[in-house]
Amino acid sequence: MRILLLGATGQVGSELVRTLPSTGSLITTSRSNSSDHIIDLQEPSRLQDTLDTVAPDIIVNASAYTAVDKAESEPNAAMQLNTEIPAVIGVWAKKHGTLVVHYSTDYVYDGTKPGPYVETDTPNPLNVYGRTKLAGDEALLASGCAALILRVSWVYGLRGNNFLLTMQKLMREREELSIVDDQSGAPTWGRSIAEATTAILAQTPLDIDKRLRLAGIYHLGPSGATTWFGFASAIRERLDLPCRLVPIKTRQYPTPARRPLNSLMDSTKLRDTFGITLPAWDRTLDRCLSDTD
Numbered sequence: 001m002r003i004l005l006l007g008a009t010g011q012v013g014s015e016l017v018r019t020l021p022s023t024g025s026l027i028t029t030s031r032s033n034s035s036d037h038i039i040d041l042q043e044p045s046r047l048q049d050t051l052d053t054v055a056p057d058i059i060v061n062a063s064a065y066t067a068v069d070k071a072e073s074e075p076n077a078a079m080q081l082n083t084e085i086p087a088v089i090g091v092w093a094k095k096h097g098t099l100v101v102h103y104s105t106d107y108v109y110d111g112t113k114p115g116p117y118v119e120t121d122t123p124n125p126l127n128v129y130g131r132t133k134l135a136g137d138e139a140l141l142a143s144g145c146a147a148l149i150l151r152v153s154w155v156y157g158l159r160g161n162n163f164l165l166t167m168q169k170l171m172r173e174r175e176e177l178s179i180v181d182d183q184s185g186a187p188t189w190g191r192s193i194a195e196a197t198t199a200i201l202a203q204t205p206l207d208i209d210k211r212l213r214l215a216g217i218y219h220l221g222p223s224g225a226t227t228w229f230g231f232a233s234a235i236r237e238r239l240d241l242p243c244r245l246v247p248i249k250t251r252q253y254p255t256p257a258r259r260p261l262n263s264l265m266d267s268t269k270l271r272d273t274f275g276i277t278l279p280a281w282d283r284t285l286d287r288c289l290s291d292t293d
């Protein structure tokens, strides 16, 4: 089983590099020379060539344009990665009967729902990043390939650009930090996403018709809920840092991209289909912070 991983250097991709070899022979791509194939995905034709050369049985797409605020001023760059690349993958995968795992985001929703979102809720992205990601999901679904689209949220880890690492740095530098306390979500460790992906692949049938029946959107998140202020407080407590945290409203912290106030997603469909549940977000934070690998 040949698995082609796109975005091998990212938060989720770097964790998938650890977990996917148990599923098959892993071939990686990124812009870094640590990968088997160095590709700039701003040029979709390069991906097409790589797909033809590698001829993977499974494509895992962890690449994306994830700079949410920058995407507002670079919509074409965001669209290339988040919409065009999934479209190329979908067409190729449909033609070759290849299974695709792709990651989507809570930012496809507008956050006005009072409770957790389910997969059948209507998306209504508030920003360029969310719109380009939603268009990528739609392109994959429209291609008719066997695609498992895993919607994740608030991803963090011990590498890359994320809230955990930013907070660790700022809390060491400053005496006081103001943190948004009216956006709700569930922080998700990149490793949890990689482990769940591998567990899903272990159960995915070889038969293409059965795969097509499983295809679709799945929410993948831990149990529990918090706010960015709650997440920052949990980090502060665990690292025993003296920095004072002040809860503020989203409107007191203006950003180029609007963000949903509610990012909570219900993962019941994933549990019922694959028997997979992620532990509570705060237990996973403990595991991440004690990780020594």
Ligand SMILES: NC(=O)c1ccc[n+]([C@@H]2O[C@H](COP(=O)([O-])OP(=O)(O)OC[C@H]3O[C@@H](n4cnc5c(N)ncnc54)[C@H](OP(=O)(O)O)[C@@H]3O)[C@@H](O)[C@H]2O)c1
Residues within 6 Å of the ligand: 006, 007, 008, 009, 010, 011, 012, 013, 030, 031, 032, 039, 040, 041, 042, 061, 062, 063, 064, 065, 066, 081, 102, 103, 104, 105, 106, 107, 133, 152, 153, 154, 155, 156, 160, 161
């Ligand atoms: N981060 C979050 O909070 C979050 C939340 C919801 C959903 N998601 C989704 O989860 C998935 C994984 O996100 P992540 O946080 O792991 O992202 P990430 O850390 O930003 O990694 C993105 C990956 O895409 C690659 N990439 C970006 N531009 C590229 C280009 N022009 N050519 C080749 N590769 C390029 C990056 O490579 P380089 O190292 O070369 O830049 C990196 O390997 C994405 O689909 C994202 O939309 C993330």
